[in-house]
Amino acid sequence: MRVVLQRVSSASVIVNDQTVSAIGKGLLILLGIEHEDQSEDAEWLAQKIAGMRIFSDAENKMNLDIIEVAGEIIVVSQFTLHAATKKGNRPSFIRAARPEMAIPLYEYFMQQLSKQIERPVQAGVFGAMMQVCLVNDGPVTILMDSKNRE
Numbered sequence: 001m002r003v004v005l006q007r008v009s010s011a012s013v014i015v016n017d018q019t020v021s022a023i024g025k026g027l028l029i030l031l032g033i034e035h036e037d038q039s040e041d042a043e044w045l046a047q048k049i050a051g052m053r054i055f056s057d058a059e060n061k062m063n064l065d066i067i068e069v070a071g072e073i074i075v076v077s078q079f080t081l082h083a084a085t086k087k088g089n090r091p092s093f094i095r096a097a098r099p100e101m102a103i104p105l106y107e108y109f110m111q112q113l114s115k116q117i118e119r120p121v122q123a124g125v126f127g128a129m130m131q132v133c134l135v136n137d138g139p140v141t142i143l144m145d146s147k148n149r150e
Contacts, residue, residue: 001041001109001147002081004030007054007140011074013124014131021122026071028134031109032081033102034095041146042109050116054140062140067117075110076124076132077102099127 005027012022029049050066057063066073079102083091097105103126114121124130 001034001037001045001105002032002145003045003049003143004078004081005049005052005054005142005144006030006134007137009135009137011132011134013074013076013122014133015125015128020125020130021074023072023074023122025069025137027066027073028132029073029075029113030078030081030132031075031106032078033097033105034082035097035101037097037105037146039105039108042105042112044149045144045146046109046112046116048144049113052142054142072119072122073113073117074122074124075106075113076130077106077126102126 008023008026008028010022010024011026011028013020027049053065054062055064055066055069055071079093079096080091082096083093084095085091096102106126110121110123124132
């Protein structure tokens with residue numbers, strides 16, 4: 001699993017001109033699932049994200065996690081995070097998981113994340129054409145990959 005984690009002061013997801021989710025201060029997570037991913041990838045990422053100290057404390061140092069700031073989270077499925085761009089100019093998405101595998105893992109990841117932060121997690125609409133709006137705070141943007149646990 002691969003994520004782009006963005007600290008936001010606000011974010012929303014629009015589908016067919018309707019806002020399906022919106023948050024204030026918190027995290028926008030773009031989540032890409034590949035065919036080799038398992039539930040343990042979701043568990044590791046959820047735990048890691050919940051503990052990430054990327055919010056500012058009273059001294060303006062990144063020292064607080066999402067729980068400590070009572071932040072909100074939106075998770076958006078993003079198969080294009082697994083684009084292969086080595087050959088040519090048209091990306092290949094062959095490593096991205098098919099919906100029948102990706103949807104249960106996407107839902108499991110959100111459940112694990114919700115369990116970690118002890119509050120509901122909002123979501124986009126899996127497979128839909130979405131407009132994702134955000135105000136990146138900082139900006140703070142972090143890439144994480146469960147197969148490359150740096």
